[in-house]
Amino acid sequence: MRITVIGTGYLGATHAACMAELGYEVLGLDIDPEKVAALSAGRVPMFEPGLEELLTRHVSSGRLRFTTSWEEAGAFGDVHFVCTNTPQRKGEFAADMSYxxxxxxxxxxxxxxGAVVVGKSTVPVGSAARIAERLTELGPGDVALAWNPEFLREGYAVKDTLHPDRLVIGVAEPGGRAEQTLRQLYAPLTEDGVPLVVTDFATxxxxxxxxxxxxxxxxSFINAMAEVCEAAGADVVQLSAALAFDERIGGRFLNAGLGFGGGCLPKDIRAFMARAGELGADQALTFLREVDSINMRRRSRMVELAREQCGGGFLGRRVAVLGAAFKPNTDDVRDSPALNVAAQIQLQGAQVTVxxxxxxxxxxxxxxxxxFADSVLEACEGAHVVLHLTEWQEFRELDxxxxxxVVASRQILDGRNILDPAVWRTAGWTYRALGRP
Structure with missing residues (x-):
């Protein structure tokens, strides 16, 4: 089988390189000539650990190529993965399916x-059935559709593609050509023990x-507990540790802090709410509005804490912000809590260095x-308060x-609750964090 990947952004570039790693001939298509030129030269337009090495290896071997030609892609591929962006519509919660x-x-x-088209983008439920009709209307006939959602974590995308915790395939005809094709394509993974779940499109x-x-x-649950901890004088880090021993709860994603951001979680939960409303099931997801609200309140609370540490106002104060990406091991700043906090503080009069x-x-x-500064020490020069907002390993190891x-005042706000308070306080710092005394 020969594979095309339509759209070579974060998802598409990763999927293309990883399919080449599994041994397939792959052609990536994008409408941006500059991006195609960069990828063809082995340059990844984003930071993702391990991706550039994979891309360079398979571009050099000839197994992976890129093009802007739809005709070339159509003639080349047996299986076509569509990996385009589905952002939030401007002024709405719903997903923008135009791309x-x-x-x-x-x-x-x-x-x-006989081609097989595979949707990988995150889309509102019901999209696959509509896309199947469109392929029948515009295609040559005998084109099968499957839906194969991605579950990539930025910073671990290569690992999550080559060693996923599960594969999900949605098909219109159980046991049909689309299912059999993807079973064959993913055989290197399933033979290694990766579970495969076959469902209908909607599921x-x-x-x-x-x-x-x-x-x-x-x-958002643990961040809500952080709000209660602050009011009660409790420690949310100790609370999380105690909860994690319960096997029904577990400790993953139970770290209180500045909350989530990025190009997936915020827009996906909002699109899910919007689609549920269109289906007449809006009451089933009303709790997600509070999830979203709790998440956004964490940013406002960090701004409040910074203002308190600056004596009640930001005018004439210097604030150092450590972190711009929404999470470590990525250069993605979409809906970044760190940059959102930095911008709010700057608007209130502080000189902010990131x-x-x-x-x-x-x-x-x-x-x-x-x-912007080129190092931690440059960012912190003369700062009245330091904000740790993205949990990079470099920041965990700070002296x-x-x-x-270099600071004007030894005050630090730990927005991710991963620094050791005792170490910083012993060095004469005032240490504060969300949800801790």
Whole structure:
């Protein structure tokens, strides 16, 4: 089988490189000539551990190529993975399906009879059935559709593609050509013990939405407990540790802090709520509104804590922000809690300087009015308060004495609850964190 990947953003570039790693000939298609040129030269337009090495190896071997030609993609591929973006619509909660729909409309007329199209993007439930009708209308006939949602974690995308915890395939015809094709394609993974779940279209679409909603709910739950801990004088870190011993609960995603961001969880739970409303099941997901609200309140609370540490106001104060990416091991700044907090503080009069190990270029593009530094010590120079907002390993290993030698005041706010309070307090710092005394 020969594979095409339509859309070579974060999901598509990763999937293309990993399919080449599994031994397939792969052709990636994108409408952006600059992106295609970069990928063809072995350059990844985002930071993702292990991806550039994979891309370089398989571009060099000839197993992986990239193009802007729909005709070339249609003639090349037996299996076509559609990996386009489905962002949140401006001014709405619903997902914007225009990129995906345009991709299908351009791909369908150039497909060969017998081709299999596979949706990987996160879409509102019901989309696959609509896409199947569109392929029948515009395609050559005898084109099968499957839905194969992705469950990638940024920072671990290569691992999650080559060693997933499960594979989900949605098909219209159980045991049909689409299912058999994907069983064959993913045989290297299933033979290694990866579970394969075959469902109908709607269930496959809901798996991703439900998984992200559950994770968001768990994160917001412990952050709600952090609010109660602050009011009661309790310690949310100790509370989380105690809860984690319960096997029914577990400790993953139970770390209180600044909350979630990025290009998936926020927009996916909002799109899920919007789609439930369209289906007449809006009451089933009303709890997700509070999940979203709790998450956003964490950002406001961090701004309040920073203001308190600055004596009640930000005018004339210098604030260092450590972190710009929404999470470590990525340069993704979409809906970044760290940058959101930095921008709010700057708007209230502070001079804010930001440092991140990998996300500086993207942060500058999104928030050009902020000041950016090339190192932790440069960012902290003369700061009245230091905010730790993205849990990079570099920040975990900071020397409190070294940082203390350049700041104006030894005050730190740990927005991720991973620094050791005793170590920082012993070095003369005032340490505060969300949900801790």
């Amino acid at each position: 995906f729909d345009r991709a299908v409309d351009q791909l369908a007329p150039v497909l060969r009879p 496959a679409e809901l798996v991703k939405a439900a998984a992200n909603s559950f994770l968001a709910t768990k994160i 440092y991140d190990p990998k996300a500086m270029d993207n942060a500058r593009k999104q928030f050009p009015s902020l000041t 409190p004495e070294a940082v203390g030698s």
